[in-house]
Amino acid sequence: MNRPLRDFTDLLLNKGVISLEQLAEASTMAKKDGKPVGDCIVELQYATPEDVTRALAEFHKYDYVDLTSVRIPDAVIQLVPESVARENKIIPYSDEDDTICVLVSDPFDIETIEKLRFILNRKVETALAPKEHIQEAINRYYGQTEGESADSMLQEFTDTQIDFTETEEDKINRDEQMNGDDAPVVRLVHYMIQEAVQLRASDIHVEPFEDRVRIRYRIDGVLVERDSPPRRLLGAILSRIKILARMDIAERRRPQDGRIKITVGEKELDLRVSVIPTNHGQSAVMRLLDKDNIKVGVKQLGLSERDFKIFTSLIKRPNGILLVTGPTGSGKTTTLYASLNALNRPDRKIITAEDPVEYYLPGINQCEVRHNIGLDFARIIRAMLRQAPNVILVGEMRDTETAQMGIQASLTGHLVFSTLHTNDAPSAITRMVDMGVPGYMVASSVIAVLAQRLVRKICTRCKTNYVPSESVLEDAGIPLEMAKHGKFSKGKGCPYCQKKGYRGRIGIYELMVVNGRLREMMFRGVSSADLRTEAIKQGMTTLYCDGIRKVMNGITTLDEVYRTAKRTEQEDMAMQTLIREYAAEHKH
Numbered sequence: 001m002n003r004p005l006r007d008f009t010d011l012l013l014n015k016g017v018i019s020l021e022q023l024a025e026a027s028t029m030a031k032k033d034g035k036p037v038g039d040c041i042v043e044l045q046y047a048t049p050e051d052v053t054r055a056l057a058e059f060h061k062y063d064y065v066d067l068t069s070v071r072i073p074d075a076v077i078q079l080v081p082e083s084v085a086r087e088n089k090i091i092p093y094s095d096e097d098d099t100i101c102v103l104v105s106d107p108f109d110i111e112t113i114e115k116l117r118f119i120l121n122r123k124v125e126t127a128l129a130p131k132e133h134i135q136e137a138i139n140r141y142y143g144q145t146e147g148e149s150a151d152s153m154l155q156e157f158t159d160t161q162i163d164f165t166e167t168e169e170d171k172i173n174r175d176e177q178m179n180g181d182d183a184p185v186v187r188l189v190h191y192m193i194q195e196a197v198q199l200r201a202s203d204i205h206v207e208p209f210e211d212r213v214r215i216r217y218r219i220d221g222v223l224v225e226r227d228s229p230p231r232r233l234l235g236a237i238l239s240r241i242k243i244l245a246r247m248d249i250a251e252r253r254r255p256q257d258g259r260i261k262i263t264v265g266e267k268e269l270d271l272r273v274s275v276i277p278t279n280h281g282q283s284a285v286m287r288l289l290d291k292d293n294i295k296v297g298v299k300q301l302g303l304s305e306r307d308f309k310i311f312t313s314l315i316k317r318p319n320g321i322l323l324v325t326g327p328t329g330s331g332k333t334t335t336l337y338a339s340l341n342a343l344n345r346p347d348r349k350i351i352t353a354e355d356p357v358e359y360y361l362p363g364i365n366q367c368e369v370r371h372n373i374g375l376d377f378a379r380i381i382r383a384m385l386r387q388a389p390n391v392i393l394v395g396e397m398r399d400t401e402t403a404q405m406g407i408q409a410s411l412t413g414h415l416v417f418s419t420l421h422t423n424d425a426p427s428a429i430t431r432m433v434d435m436g437v438p439g440y441m442v443a444s445s446v447i448a449v450l451a452q453r454l455v456r457k458i459c460t461r462c463k464t465n466y467v468p469s470e471s472v473l474e475d476a477g478i479p480l481e482m483a484k485h486g487k488f489s490k491g492k493g494c495p496y497c498q499k500k501g502y503r504g505r506i507g508i509y510e511l512m513v514v515n516g517r518l519r520e521m522m523f524r525g526v527s528s529a530d531l532r533t534e535a536i537k538q539g540m541t542t543l544y545c546d547g548i549r550k551v552m553n554g555i556t557t558l559d560e561v562y563r564t565a566k567r568t569e570q571e572d573m574a575m576q577t578l579i580r581e582y583a584a585e586h587k588h
Helices: 008-014 020-033 037-043 049-059 082-088 110-120 131-144 150-159 168-177 184-198 231-244 291-295 305-314 332-343 377-387 400-411 426-434 439-445 470-476 516-524 528-537 543-552 558-564 571-585
Strands: 091-096 099-104 123-128 201-208 213-219 222-225 256-264 267-278 281-289 320-325 350-354 365-368 391-394 415-420 446-458 463-465 489-491 502-513
Touching: 008 020, 008 037, 008 049, 020 037, 037 049, 049 123, 049 131, 082 110, 082 131, 091 131, 099 110, 099 131, 110 123, 184 201, 184 213, 184 231, 184 256, 184 267, 184 281, 201 231, 213 231, 231 256, 231 267, 231 281, 291 332, 305 446, 305 502, 320 332, 320 400, 320 426, 332 350, 332 391, 332 415, 332 446, 350 377, 365 377, 377 391, 377 400, 391 400, 400 415, 400 439, 415 426, 426 439, 426 446, 426 528, 439 446, 439 516, 446 489, 446 543, 446 558, 502 543, 502 558, 516 528, 528 571, 543 558, 543 571
Parallel strands: 099 123, 320 415, 320 446, 350 365, 350 391, 391 415
Antiparallel strands: 091 099, 201 213, 201 281, 213 222, 256 267, 267 281, 446 502, 463 489
């Protein structure tokens, strides 16, 4: 029987969202910490922010707005300045008959409502939305609407006419003057970095062309074009980036590398900066290194259940080489750091040789390659071995000397992790032989090769199920019998994923464990195609098949798998293993 309502928590109790014991625990915590009960219920994970806010809205007779499924018009967003929205954690929702409706998370915050009435000089009504959704919406709308942000800064430049007959020396001096703390270019570059962080970008590209400067962000591995500042601002933007990265401003002919440490909101960010000369001026790429990215465990990488068990047992081996292969930006560093984090214990000594050190890991000795003083991978490995490490990470096996040093280290009782740039797992073996490492040394030291790619995940908020046509299934090599059990999905596109239908990425993997049969084939120097066929016979799941498994589980789409992995002649044999696994899983 439903109790009479005395508070919004009674609604949560009546709906069975929380129990009396959970409410009692949250109430105790609220009294002790001086927080609202609703916040404590969410913090203890007994209910979602949406559940609590809906109950508050229903009890206090407010409207509840689901910000993930609505689009607020730009004209409404522009009614409230960004600084006011951020400071008060509110967002304008609608504008009718001289009344602005704003979304708040706390119905009792009368002070903020009164302040808004004064600032906006309008009648203000309120509706409720979860605090997290409001914060997300502020980042989304103010980060992307034309108005307050980048465009107002670009307007300041347009208003400041610059004489085009200036000399090169004048130009450098002017660039330096425009880098005063309150100069528009300073705010523009800072805003660019801030917006990239809000949009979860991994890189910022500043590219000069004949008549404009193109700025692009790489979001979930795909480049998205943003603002195009006037061509004459290139010098000022690059000078600002170089000052932040401690580079030589006057050097315009040679490539330069640097680092920027910057705080955006509450996040401390490291940016790796690369500047190269092109035929239209210098082009800069800033790589955003977010420390949160390397806090993932091996479990969160996206390995299948079987591969996860094999991989965790491999990284616990006392010696041998474990290679991770894939192109640039395929998540190799994340995989290696997740493995090192799993092994990072007080009783183990771990040393890395990296070019450059991207993320700083507590408890691990990290050495950076410095070619200008002759400190290369091989030299660091040689010195490392005198430090008696248990685990060694070699950033990349680029040449014969580095590869041979890594193999020597593994043969003398060390576990060695490294990366190679190859298309699949078996070709890593032939690549090392091509480098000049004898086949018998490769065969006796390599314990496994993990090839990987990154695919975009379907947005969880606009995900819908669908049934692919028979021709699509046939092209993908998925039998109809197996397709019946699949959860094929795609994203419709919503504000949460910037209308893309995808948000976040996950790895697809190909794990080749070197057993006796494969080792014997390596001794004989067989081709990578033969090694691949044998590895598939031994049960290796290929990149394509792992992608198909994730499509069947509703994690990604066929388009994403086609974009990152190809279906080879041996794929049908690998699919048979997947079909058998699926049949066993769905046997009633």
